[in-house]
Amino acid sequence: MIFAMPNKPGEFSRFDFPETLPAPIKGIWAILRNNEMLTWPEKVKFAIGLLPAMVGGQPYVEAQDGLTVSEWMKKQGVPDRVNDEVFIAMSKALNFINPDELSMQCILIALNRFVQEKHGSKMAFLDGNPPERLCMPIVDHIRSRGGEVRLNSRIKKIELNPDGTVKHFALSDGTQITGDAYVCATPVDIFKLLVPQEWSEITYFKKLEKLVGVPVINVHIWFDRKLNNTYDHLLFSRYLSFKCLCRHVSNPFNAGVGLCSCRRMDWSK
Ligand SMILES: Cc1cc2nc3c(=O)[nH]c(=O)nc-3n(C[C@H](O)[C@H](O)[C@H](O)COP(=O)(O)OP(=O)(O)OC[C@H]3O[C@@H](n4cnc5c(N)ncnc54)[C@H](O)[C@@H]3O)c2cc1C
Structure with a gap:
């Protein structure tokens, strides 16, 4: 993990997770070898605080979902400066929100990948622009199996049968799409507007109320x-x-x- 440093333009602070070391030594090594950003007492407290997460595995990670990143850091005795220097940036990179809003589970899933897997911290970039290098291969695959991909086809309404199941998707150009199964994968704020009134009291859909998109x-x-x-x-x-x-x-x-x-x-x- 490489951090740009606000007060030192052009300089970077690194956390390197050596491939050759086993977990959790790899994680502790990365923290203690960090340059520039953290002081020695901060690094030691940070490493001790993260230790249960590094050895506790998936069950521990899942159990942290009720705590925000900031709450978890306080509970583990990690200094505030670590939160400010490391976790504001990580929380924004992972979910576009701040550590006092983000679930610690989210951070630990990412960190544990760096610590537990040999190539966990490796980054990969597309070798071209996303429409050509990501979307077109998916479209080609769908078409090769006899499927159809239509662009600029906005769903206007999800029409229902009397029993509450989907009758068809009504598109804004007047077309009706019918199928054996229906998947709606629009962003959450748009999906909330599309959910039929008849479904609004179903517990599954009621949970959508708490989901809000983050403008980016x-x-x-x-x-x-x-x-x-x-x-x-x-x-x-x-x-x-x-x-x-x-x-x-x-x-x-x-x-x-x-x-x-x-x-x-x-x-x-
Ligand atoms: C700045 C940024 C950087 C990111 N970087 C990474 C990264 O490096 N790696 C990574 O893995 N993820 C990254 N993500 C996250 C990733 O882009 C999303 O998780 C992913 O695109 C979500 O895919 P999706 O298909 O669920 O939704 P989306 O990609 O949002 O697709 C929703 C689609 O629904 C369509 N739509 C909207 N309304 C309608 C309607 N009424 N009818 C029909 N269609 C409609 C939209 O046009 C859109 O094409 C990044 C996200 C952002 C914003």
Whole structure:
């Protein structure tokens, strides 16, 4: 994990998880070897605090779902500065929200992957733009099996049978889509608007009330040259989360691409 440092532009603080060490030594090593960001007392308290998570495995991770990241850090005696320096950035990178809102389970799932798996902290980037390199192979696969993919086809209403099952999806162009099974995978705020009135009292759908989308701005910056002094990696930062690709696929030697994901920001933190 590599963190951009707000007070030292162009410098980075690293947590390296060596492949050769077993868990949990790998995690403790990563924390104690961290450079620049944390003091020795902070590193020691952080490592001791995380130890139960590193040895407790999946059952321990799942049991932490009731606590926010900030609450868990307090319970484990991890200094506030670790929360501010490390977990504001991690919480925003994982879920676009702050540590006092995010479930600790979410952080521990990610951290345990880094600690338990040999290549758990390896980052991979698409070798091109997502429509071509991610979406088109999926579309090709569906079409090769006789399926159909329609773009610009917005669902306007989920029409029901008298028994409450789906009759058809009504699209905004007037088309009706019928099928053996129906899946609606729109973002949650849109799905909440589409859920038929008749389903609103069903417990399963009632739980949707608590789900809210997080507004996120995503900015891609394309440079006409290689970026110096950075990594081909995810860079955590309290303010922004950067994904940097220092090589451009079509021109690996001369051009560089920086992808920058910009999250909802509270500038006071
Ligand atoms: C800035 C950012 C960076 C991210 N980085 C990563 C990453 O590095 N790695 C990773 O694994 N994940 C990443 N994610 C998360 C990942 O993008 C999402 O988890 C994933 O895209 C969710 O997929 P989905 O199909 O559930 O929803 P979406 O991708 O949101 O797809 C929902 C689809 O529903 C369509 N739709 C909306 N309304 C209607 C309607 N009425 N009728 C029909 N269709 C409709 C939309 O057009 C959209 O195509 C990132 C997310 C963001 C915002």
